[in-house]
Amino acid sequence: MSTVDPISAATDGLHARSHLVDLEAPVILRSGARLSAVQIACQTYGHLSQARDNAIVVLHGLTADQHAAGPVRDETGKSGWWDAAIGPGKAIDTDRFFVIVPNVIGGSGGSTGPGSDNPTTGRPYGLDFPVVTVADMAQAHLALLDHFGIGRLHGTVGGCLGGFQVMEILAAAPKRAGKAVIISATARTSAHNTALWAVLRAAIKSDPNWRGGDYYGGPAPSDGLGLLAMTGALFWMSREVLEQRFGMAPLTQEPRYTLEPDFAVEAFLNTVKANAGMGRLDANSLIYLTRAIDYFDLARDAGSLAQALHGVCDPMLLVSYASDWRYPAAEMAEIAEALPAGTTCDHVELDSPMGHGAFLYQFESLEPVLRRFLG
């Protein structure tokens, strides 16, 4: 394993740095497939203490990457996806903690994925990339800790796919995870999720530019990504939020009786569609990350959830949102019930009309809970 020098210099106060880390080859995946050259891209924020005991790993969800905090230096000019949570004086306080945000294996933020060059052909893998699992992501994260010389984390935090990764780290290396925070997740994906991913993958594949996954060097399948993003919006946002934000407000005073957009909610979806095509999301990467979720079942390999979590030895925080019907609190409660006797575990259920996106887009209610827990 070797360290590539930081690509970017520290940012004011946040001390953001980019890293590209070579993992020891080969990486053997859960499927049995081997990858002969794997790199993991990650961002760090803050400073690692001399004792190397102040690190928190934050794990990203499906449509995000390692750029969690501060200004993201790309064409969008946006802040990182969890800038509300990570920074000097924030709940994940970069004045105190060394925050590591890795891009998952299979991702498109610089970690090895379907868009990376296949060493045996010199061309991007495309669909020749092997299926990765959430356990494979966790394995790569643990290798990253070795790289940074970190034995035990202060904390491990993630929502949705990030929460699944927290669980796989707890299963693989419970003594290294530190305080674990799992947000808007479940220990086992659902038929509804798998159906949703199948639909979103079909949306990508509907784009002739997708070319069976072999679109690198040509036009990206932006229309497919746009359709995926529009469809996804129906699930990330609850019925109530769409109603509150848009209702049936028309774009013009009187209905125009046209097939063109005539309502505010349609204009919004067109924006979602257009932005998805312009963004950094890689179509094949979304195919692989959603597939990883399909195979996520913490109990499968261990035989039971209790067995998978039997090594947990630090306090846990579970966060559910009442409006997040895709990851109901009742499923999260199963995680709490499966923990070893005596484990300190808080399961907090927060109110928010934002549904599955609440931990990202309405962070205020989670802020004090997270701050207190990471303490």
Added chain:
Amino acid sequence: MSTVDPISAATDGLHARSHLVDLEAPVILRSGARLSAVQIACQTYGHLSQARDNAIVVLHGLTADQHAAGPVRDETGKSGWWDAAIGPGKAIDTDRFFVIVPNVIGGSGGSTGPGSDNPTTGRPYGLDFPVVTVADMAQAHLALLDHFGIGRLHGTVGGCLGGFQVMEILAAAPKRAGKAVIISATARTSAHNTALWAVLRAAIKSDPNWRGGDYYGGPAPSDGLGLLAMTGALFWMSREVLEQRFGMAPLTQEPRYTLEPDFAVEAFLNTVKANAGMGRLDANSLIYLTRAIDYFDLARDAGSLAQALHGVCDPMLLVSYASDWRYPAAEMAEIAEALPAGTTCDHVELDSPMGHGAFLYQFESLEPVLRRFLG
């Protein structure tokens, strides 16, 4: 208005007949557009009494047509979409009632729609067809009653888009509607619905075979219809039903870690996708029918819901399903509240895990309620 002779002979007991009725020209739509030649296709079941006082109109939903009962004579070999409800001795008893099921204007069951020939060009309208509204559908249904010489119906029954049509009939001709049954509906569509229709229309348009709506004579946009059907399945079926029917049951004993279908729910969706492409649904027709729902707001033209419903003079039955989160009982209750004082109105909330499809696919619980109400 002229009658075209029945296309098909009566079926055993059900006395099914097909009709194709020319409406008086021109039909002036809510948008102000005029259609110079409009035909309405409909099925009738049972016999009209001498007094012409035993007719019930049953109005179809988005993905259905006039073939509601008995064997449907097409390649699928299926029964009509509400065969559970309509027939000799059934809740809508064809031994007693003359049941009329019209295909909506804009539909693809033979009524004038985007696939019909535009008399000014001699070629199918495609997207030159004007936007139709639910009020336009109701207007056509009332013209159909004139054709059959029926002044007042015994009852008017519909679910979803069919329920919207019942409401527009109640607004336009309350004294003709008879006993009204509105199932799984609302008096005003929602932002979430409109967002869903926008996504489903985008799915159709993603298919290169759609050709801007000008696909007649060429290959149908089956892939787009398939994607629409897959996406729709996530909404017609509740999370619970998908979980109960499929869970995460794998297709093979051990996970294969493949991008190919590996779970039962994926195989199901592939079947949904394939069947949609083979079925009778016309892509452009779905574009127009979903657009009609976008413009559905019973109060808009009348000024208020109470004003729209002020002429209601017969008993009403409203049916909601607890699991149908797209058309919640609270919205249905607004209809009951808006009715004229003294109107007899039962609002029944039924349990079913089937969500929005419950009135079609789990008819047992509705059966006694509907039978008693129609009396």
